[in-house]
Amino acid sequence: MFRINLNKIILLFSLTVHSVFAGSDIVKQIRDEKGSPIPHATVQAKGSPAIVVDKDGKIQTELAESESILIFALGYEPLQISWEDWIAQDIFVLKEKAGSLQEVVVAATRTDRTVEDLPLPVNVLNEKSIQETGGIRLSEILREQTGLQISGDHGTGLQMQGLDSDYILILLDGEPLIGRTAGTFDLDRISVSNIERIEILRGPSSAIYGSEAMAGVVNIITKSTEEETRLDLGLRHRSFNSWNPYADLGFSKGKWSTKLFYDYMSTEGYDLTPELIGQTQNPYQAQTIQLKINGKLHPNWDVGLFGRGYLENSTGELETSGTSGSELLNLDNSRRDFNFNPTLRFTPNSKILMTLRGMSSWFSTVADTRFNSDGGIFDFQDFNQFYHRTELQTDFQIKENQLLTLGIGHLIETVEATRYEGTNRFDAGYLFLQHQWDPGKKTNIISGLRADFHSQYGNRLSPKISGQYRLTENFSWQASVGAGFKAPDFRQLLLNFNNAAAGYYVFGSTLAQEGIEKLQNEGLIARILLDPANLGDLKAESSWALNTGFRWKVNPKFLWVGNAYRNHINDLIETAPIAQLVTGQNAFSYFNISQVITQGIETDLSYQATGNLQLSVGYAFLDTQDAEVLDRIDAGELFKRDAQNRTRRVVRSDYGGLFNRSQHSGNIKINYQDQWTGIDFALRAIYRGKFGFADLNGNLILDDESEYAPGWVSVNLTASKTLKNGIFLEVGATNLFNVQTTFEPTNPGRVLFAGLKIPFANLIQTK
């Protein structure tokens, strides 16, 4: 078993580069229980380096004679056999592991560790589980996972452990993705056609990632080239006249590998409220292009280059009521996103790994709204953000059971936008330290500490400690305590916004004093509610969280995992009025006001019934509360009105917690491979329980039955087949029973889809 993993990184990396194609008569193949080859399994003769099999699961190299042979592949039970058996047989079958405890996770420690070695709630979605959802965009994959919700608010955002998109860090190949609108990272910006796996880490991870990683981290790992050449062309079509052609090109030679990916997406969008002008999702066209180059400069030096561009245009209509009745508006919006990440990796010896990463990101949006009648400008907004980070990470293997990681980095962030004055810049530096330690065979402990030094909101220390204890071979218990934080964003610090139509102002906290003075000089202030001079600086939002869970291999076919968590969030930033204007409207700014608690339980059961039938059940319970609201309820300061207009005090049992949180959610998944036709069926039922959508009775809290949107079940079915020549076909439907709700704009109702992927390189080679 792999333990602390610095060795493994080096091992895997060197294996990838030295794919073996030595000529030999001996051909042996590694297969799964269904008879399909397992590509990239490793075969290791005791005392010799491991060898990777080719994409057909074949190994043609003669092994050095030894007492035993270990055959290993991620996701499968390792197989140890004698030298005699290795000689005697040609085909070796590995049994699939129930669940995915053997998957490698980078996000949790920034080093490679398997799920079962991590004392943290983490799960990995591999290519197969991504494929079987039939999804095109990232949101479609994540919405089927236990405890994750998708919600539409300025884009398709993720919710994890009851916290919104603002508090979830999204990484692409380990580097943060930027570009949020009102805090939401739009998951629809990410195409999944070239994703190899997705790592989902729950609980605060600010101890290694700093700001934003308060609820958790989603790390998207894109494919790397392992074959000599690869040319996959794919086309997917789905409802709403959506088309998604893509090309995936890769080749590797000697010490270098290159991968180029292009994805085009076009859709007419959908409308959940046809009686109103304007669609729920506007038509858009999006393009993603990605280039990944990896190579070895020297036996000790590896280099990587990653570039990605994203371009999206959308158009739509909107109605506004102006002076002369209502007027039609045309929307023309675009988003661009560009990332460039060079990486240099140095391994002076087997105990040290140094990684120097640079990361630059540009994100921009333009929203151009014009009158349909004369083309005159109604509103024009642009937003340009730049983010740069340089980081040096050193992993040092102190002993066989101890790995120390030290990181140091700095970052620059600038923003220039219609709603901000001038160009604004943040500077920050940080240090992080992490110690992974296996004190005994049954125990492993990870402790970490990160210090952030920021030009705007000051300094922060984020510690975290997590531990795992294996009670038996099959049952392990995990617990972690950690701090999380989220820095105030540009909007909260620097916004300078005047809503002319409604007549109110919003100032970022650093501009509040200046803004109010200006309004005062213009004679627009009726009275000051809070003197901006006494407000002090906006602090980072911070949290403490406890996570504890278990992994239980009840028997080789039956895996049960669970995790309970509690997040205490302090200094949550919200807007509140600071001055009343003579017009009766308010000027707002941002404050550290609220305290919020989110807690819950998430559990998944998976059962490998037979070689070709797998069942799983997931359930999540979530409870959220705003401490300030509870105080006001206890003080008898909150009231509600019933349908007969009688006013009464709100009691604790009326209170439903935060809006847009489902107390109950879950899923049932059935995977079946038909042996006669070879067709894979994946049937999933995804349940989202009722959730509060808005305050209706005027007290601004969720406390009335009418304020809940009903729950729903989305039944999704995918049928797919990989032909002998590698051609992949899929057909299916999501939300088969067309359950629509206007309360969740990201749910379009039934979507039918069909897709095709042709591995050209494969076809040519086999001929």
Place this chain on the structure above:
Amino acid sequence: MKTTFKFSLIALLATSAFACTEDTPEPVVPLEAILVEDLAAPNDVIDRTTGQVTEVKPFQFFSLEENALVAENEDWDLAFKGTTIRVNASKNVTAAVVTGIFNEIAEVPASASFATDSGESFAIPTGSGNGWYNYNSATFTVTPIPGRVILVKTTDGNYSKIEILSYYKGNPPAAELNPMTTPSAHYTFRYILQPNGTTTF
């Protein structure tokens, strides 16, 4: 606008207890709550692109004493336009916004700070969350804040308590309200006027 007498209120225990100690007990007259429905007070028309007012609408002047709309030069207590409620400063009308349950407010609390309108501020503060209503920018709905009661000292010097029930025509239940289609700036409120000049209701 129509006015009905729907609500009745039993005289308060405090009052009756006090009355009982008198040698000649006064007959206790329960005060009636008056319901005013759909008082239409449309707001100025604003050009949303510029924020400029393009059409000025008049205030609607209401007398609590008479339970009727009156002219501006008459003895009005409150004037309504959009979400703004003015008090008659020239006739020394004052108001205070307190928190509590309408039926439970038996007396003008000592803590209530009565004020009148000035050039710079309103006795009944405007703006979401400040005075009598909350505006939900997600649903575009103006909702009276439950538990907010407006106390007014009228032109005649009498105290009254007011609870605003709805800002939309027909006083629709919250769940049935569609701010896009239901006409707004139609006030439904109930009030009790204590005509004897005392601070109890």
